[in-house]
Amino acid sequence: MGREEGSRGPPQLQFPALLGCIAEHIDLIDDTRQQAKVRFLLRDCYLSSFAMFYLQDPSLLEFQRRFEDELQSNNLRGVFGVHHIPVDSQLRDLIDRHSHQPLIGVYSQIFQRLADHGVLHPLRFLHDEYLLTLDGSQYFGSSRLECPRCLLKEHRDGRKEYSHQILQATVVHPDLHQVIPLAPEFIGNEDGKVKQDCEINAAKRLIARLRFDYPRPPFIIVADGLYSKQPFIELLLDKEIKGKEQHPLHFILVAKPDDHKDLFSNIQGLRRGKLLEHKERVDEKGRRHLYEWVTEVPLNASAKSPIVNFLEYRIIHKDGSPGYHNSWVTDLSLSADTVEWITRGGRTRWKIENESFNTLKNQGYHLEHNFGHGSHYLSEALFLLNLLAFFFHQIFELTDELYQKARARFSARREYWNAIRASFRLFLFVSWDEVLQRINSPPLPAFS
Numbered sequence: 340m341g342r343e344e345g346s347r348g349p350p351q352l353q354f355p356a357l358l359g360c361i362a363e364h365i366d367l368i369d370d371t372r373q374q375a376k377v378r379f380l381l382r383d384c385y386l387s388s389f390a391m392f393y394l395q396d397p398s399l400l401e402f403q404r405r406f407e408d409e410l411q412s413n414n415l416r417g418v419f420g421v422h423h424i425p426v427d428s429q430l431r432d433l434i435d436r437h438s439h440q441p442l443i444g445v446y447s448q449i450f451q452r453l454a455d456h457g458v459l460h461p462l463r464f465l466h467d468e469y470l471l472t473l474d475g476s477q478y479f480g481s482s483r484l485e486c487p488r489c490l491l492k493e494h495r496d497g498r499k500e501y502s503h504q505i506l507q508a509t510v511v512h513p514d515l516h517q518v519i520p521l522a523p524e525f526i527g528n529e530d531g532k533v534k535q536d537c538e539i540n541a542a543k544r545l546i547a548r549l550r551f552d553y554p555r556p557p558f559i560i561v562a563d564g565l566y567s568k569q570p571f572i573e574l575l576l577d578k579e580i581k582g583k584e585q586h587p588l589h590f591i592l593v594a595k596p597d598d599h600k601d602l603f604s605n606i607q608g609l610r611r612g613k614l615l616e617h618k619e620r621v622d623e624k625g626r627r628h629l630y631e632w633v634t635e636v637p638l639n640a641s642a643k644s645p646i647v648n649f650l651e652y653r654i655i656h657k658d659g660s661p662g663y664h665n666s667w668v669t670d671l672s673l674s675a676d677t678v679e680w681i682t683r684g685g686r687t688r689w690k691i692e693n694e695s696f697n698t699l700k701n702q703g704y705h706l707e708h709n710f711g712h713g714s715h716y717l718s719e720a721l722f723l724l725n726l727l728a729f730f731f732h733q734i735f736e737l738t739d740e741l742y743q744k745a746r747a748r749f750s751a752r753r754e755y756w757n758a759i760r761a762s763f764r765l766f767l768f769v770s771w772d773e774v775l776q777r778i779n780s781p782p783l784p785a786f787s
Contacts, residue, residue: 347740348735348737348739352449352453354772355770358420361389361445362420364444364448365382367441369438371436380422383423383424386419387415387419388430389724390402390421393731395760396760399430403424405764406424411763414766417768417770431713432713434711434713437716442724443522446521449734450519453734459510461737463512465671469512469558470510470513470559471560473506474562474563475507476505478503478706478722479709479712480707481501484709486715487714487715488715488718489502491535505523508521508523509691511691511694513686517733519730524541524548526540538565546574546588549588550585555586556586559589559591559684560588560590560592563593564592566590566592566593567598567599589671591685592667593666593688599639601637601640602668605636605637615632618678627655628679629654630650631651633649634672638668649667650666650673651664652665653665665685699726704728704729705725741772745775745779748779759778
């Protein structure tokens with residue numbers, strides 16, 4: 340289905356419907372309290388936290404203090420559907436005590452809406468498949484605060500560092516700056532387990548969840564050299580797990596010589612024998628782009644080694660100095676017609692850092708700020724809500740011309756959200772559309 344619904348995007352992808360999707364999943368959270376004693380609804384706790392992230396407010400405490408004002412409280416009710424906000428300590432405690440697991444389902448549901456309405460078409464990389472980059476990142480670190488889910492790093496001098504980390508999966512495209520985040524996989528310790536969790540174990544859980552959420556996952560996995568090992572590649576290619584038929588996942592994974600000595604020894608032999616396929620072009624700056632590839636080579640010397648296709652790419656500057664150089668293993672078909680595009684796919688791995696993590700950390704989402712750590716679920720729940728705010732903004736950049744027009748009035752993202760937060764202090768709104776209309780309106784005349 341296309342976007343014939345108009346310049347605001349399909350109704351199912353406009354702000355009220357997306358917010359309703361979050362609210363529906365919040366209502367799936369099992370409220371462990373005695374209902375007769377409930378004063379604040381979980382929905383209000385989670386939606387007010389989401390509102391803080393959506394409006395890119397840097398402080399939960401200050402956010403709640405401002406919304407004690409009657410005008411702003413009415414705006415929170417009208418725009419975000421929040422009726423009663425507990426004080427910050429109560430809010431943190433209530434979120435901390437309740438599992439955030441139902442929120443994971445918001446991501447796949449919204450992704451499916453994007454796919455159903457054709458919004459994802461510009462992000463297609465090959466046929467109907469999308470590049471899905473995987474990368475780990477730390478969003479909390481402390482030498483003092485800790486919880487059972489924290490990862491622990493012990494230094495030789497006795498210092499201990501506690502952290503929360505995630506493995507983020509993000510749909511990217513070489514030609515677009517917008518990205519579509521899927522639900523993250525938290526890298527954290529489980530109760531009763533002594534061994535530390537790690538990124539590769541989180542990746543295995545994430546792949547299992549992808550196959551559950553998407554019966555035919557339309558993804559090409561793009562990741563660094565940590566993932567180009569036999570067990571993970573076998574997991575991606577596996578067509579049957581525990582007797583259940585699976586849809587294999589395509590991949591473009593970085594392969595480095597130090598990690599794949601047998602593979603690169605094989606490649607060197609093929610290069611000496613001039614058995615590698617070769618393509619070269621010179622760009623407008625005089626740089627040479629060199630592509631070498633071979634199909635159906637073993638990943639390693641094991642008798643059960645996966646068979647992969649190998650691609651190496653390098654840039655030589657006009658003066659002869661070396662530039663970018665990388666190599667990948669993939670199951671995608673390599674030919675003179677495809678190697679340049681697949682190389683661009685492999686190089687989009689940087690987008691998860693630049694367009695996702697960098698934006699979340701440095702462009703107003705305050706990802707590494709400690710909004711609350713808690714003892715159980717708080718830190719992870721707040722991360723999910725922050726990422727959902729980013730997800731909403733990415734959707735509106737792709738679909739909503741009113742949002743795009745308002746954003747274009749400001750050169751910097753921070754100034755845009757500063758203006759929106761300021762408008763909440765000055766005007767009464769009953770919807771998010773009214774906020775955008777106010778931002779797009781001419782300045783009010785001065786008092787005479």
